[in-house]
Amino acid sequence: MSGCIFCKIASKVVNADIVYENQHLVVFKDLKPAAPVHLLLIPKKHYSSLQDLEEEDFAIAGRINAAAVRVARDMGFAENGFRLVCNCGWDGGQVVNHLHYHLLAGRELQWPPG
Ligand code: 5GP
Ligand code: ZN
Numbered sequence: 001m002s003g004c005i006f007c008k009i010a011s012k013v014v015n016a017d018i019v020y021e022n023q024h025l026v027v028f029k030d031l032k033p034a035a036p037v038h039l040l041l042i043p044k045k046h047y048s049s050l051q052d053l054e055e056e057d058f059a060i061a062g063r064i065n066a067a068a069v070r071v072a073r074d075m076g077f078a079e080n081g082f083r084l085v086c087n088c089g090w091d092g093g094q095v096v097n098h099l100h101y102h103l104l105a106g107r108e109l110q111w112p113p114g
Contacts, residue, residue, distance in 0.1 A: 001046040006098035010044045020071050024063050027071055027103070036106025037077060041067055041084075047099040050088045060099075068103050077105040
């Protein structure tokens with residue numbers, strides 16, 4: 001989708017610090033980390049938000065979960081734990097309108113969030 005920053009990252013038009021990639025998705029470091037480890041997991045295909053997925057599109061959510069666990073194991077924080085979050089829509093705090101999950105780790109995270 002033209003003008004979408006995460007589409008540009010997925011297609012390598014815009015640089016990002018990519019830590020993992022497969023045919024469906026890209027995992028890269030967040031520009032403004034909120035934890036020692038703060039990664040974003042995005043589908044290569046543009047979807048605006050989780051609530052915009054159609055029934056037949058939900059395989060991507062499973063693939064993103066699988067990629068999060070794979071990266072957590074590879075980067076060595078799986079055992080200590082992590083948080084995988086999808087901010088969805090206005091009330092959910094979504095700013096970038098390309099489906100993405102935050103993967104946060106590296107310190108004990110507060111719950112509930114603000
Ligand atoms: P949201 O609030 O939409 O769930 O979070 C969007 C996230 O994307 C934010 O944490 C923000 O720091 C990150 N972000 C926005 N633009 C860029 C960018 O161009 N590059 C990278 N690496 N992260 C970005
Ligand atoms: Zn996009």
